[in-house]
Amino acid sequence: METFKTILHFTKKGAHLGFGASALLTAAGQYFFSNDVFTCPCDKYNFWYGLVFLLVPALALMLLGIIMNKRTWRLLTGRIPNLCCDRHRRRGSSDGATKKGHFSQETGTFCKSSTVVVLVEITFNALLLPYIWIAAALLTGTFSECLVTGFYRSIWYQNQCYDTNGSQETCNLHLYPCGNVPGVTEDARKQYLHSVKALSQITGWLIIAFIISLYILVICVFRLRSRISYLQLKFRAAYTDEERSLFRTRITQHAKQLAERNVDSFFSQTQPEDIITPTNHAWEEVSSLFKFIPEDHYYSALHQYVEKENFQKWETDNTGSEESPILKQKV
Structure with a gap:
């Protein structure tokens, strides 16, 4: 768990360092699984065994990435009570008032759009390690050999393993990873496994190229559209x-x-x-989602809360004839 936290920390701190550290640690874990844990059964379960080792760890890494991301819990905590309060405010607001405590349709739309953006960012970050795991597994080729050789013995094709000549050569593919295949020479067995491994490695390199290209593209799009x-x-x-x-x-x-x-x-x-x-309202304000808008000069939810609360207190305690000290800091 601490190792995974370290991976996420490096991923957040820097693009190049984070990607390199994540790739190295995930590839090391995949190498350990391929050599010390994975053992192809060489029977009708080859396909499912290889598929599970290829995809289930990737799914686990994605879920861990979502769980370990603090923005996930900031987004989810108190979400249902807040939605109930929003419905209550919407029903209680008959004149469309915008004073504090009333529901604003414009604000609600902003919250929904911000939620979607945050969910996309969390999911995008969580998919980094699963893609690296799958790419590393394909480059190794161990899972692919077991998966491909068991394809014709899976439950989908268990009745179609005989070829057109009536031989059982296709049915014996599940024995290729373990050797000693009846009716097949050792050179032919190795040549077939080499072909499977080569195709697997080509797919792995294509996935790596896709990940890097997509990452660079997303960063460039965000930077080009940035007003900051x-x-x-x-x-x-x-x-x-x-x-x-x-x-x-x-x-x-x-x-x-x-x-x-x-x-x-x-x-x-x-x-x-x-x-x-701090009051419950204060904790809720500083824990809420925050979208940085350059015109507002607020760099975080805490910054926004402190300045707005101080300005409201200043307006309450003074007649308004003097200039606000908070506004002076912004100029």
Whole structure:
């Protein structure tokens, strides 16, 4: 599990380094499975055995990629209660008011579109390791030999294994990976397996080329359509990394401070001192999905919440004759 977290960390930190580390670790795992775990049964289950070893680990890697992605849980947590609240607000809003607490159809549409974009990004990132696994497996060729030689003995073709001449040469293909095939010379057996392996390796290299081309194409499209300059993207990435690190540290410190206060108050049987903790609304705001819009000058959900809350407090406490200190920072 820690190794997989390391893979995801490298994937997020840099494109070239992340792709290289992910490919190396996944290929190493596939090599271990091919040599130490996989053993072709050389019977009617060849096809299913090879297919399971080729696809099931890839599916497991994809699911782990989705589960280990923090954006998945940020997207899903509290989703059903929020949808119920949105329906309630929609029914309760008869005049289309846009004040705080009322449902806005425009906002709802934005949330749906943002959700789709985030789901696509999560799925795209999670598919990286499965494709590498399949490509590495095809380059090795061990799974492919077992899969192809068992194709005619699968449940789909179990009644069609005899060729037109009435011989059982096609039926004996499942024995090729293990050797000692009746009626077939060793050279012919090796030549057939070499052909299967060559075709498998060609497919593997095509998949690798497709992955790299698609990755470059997606990056180029996003960069070409971006309204943000290169240096501002670097600044936002640095800011979000620092904010995330500081936020994790403060969460631990604040939780420790609150726990120590409660424990001390319990054992000393004294009145606990006041500790300010963010409200449920505040936690919900900073945990929500965030789309970076350059015109708003907000680099994260936390940044947006802090500045908007401070501005609302300033408007409440003042008459509005003075200029807002928050707006001064934006100019």
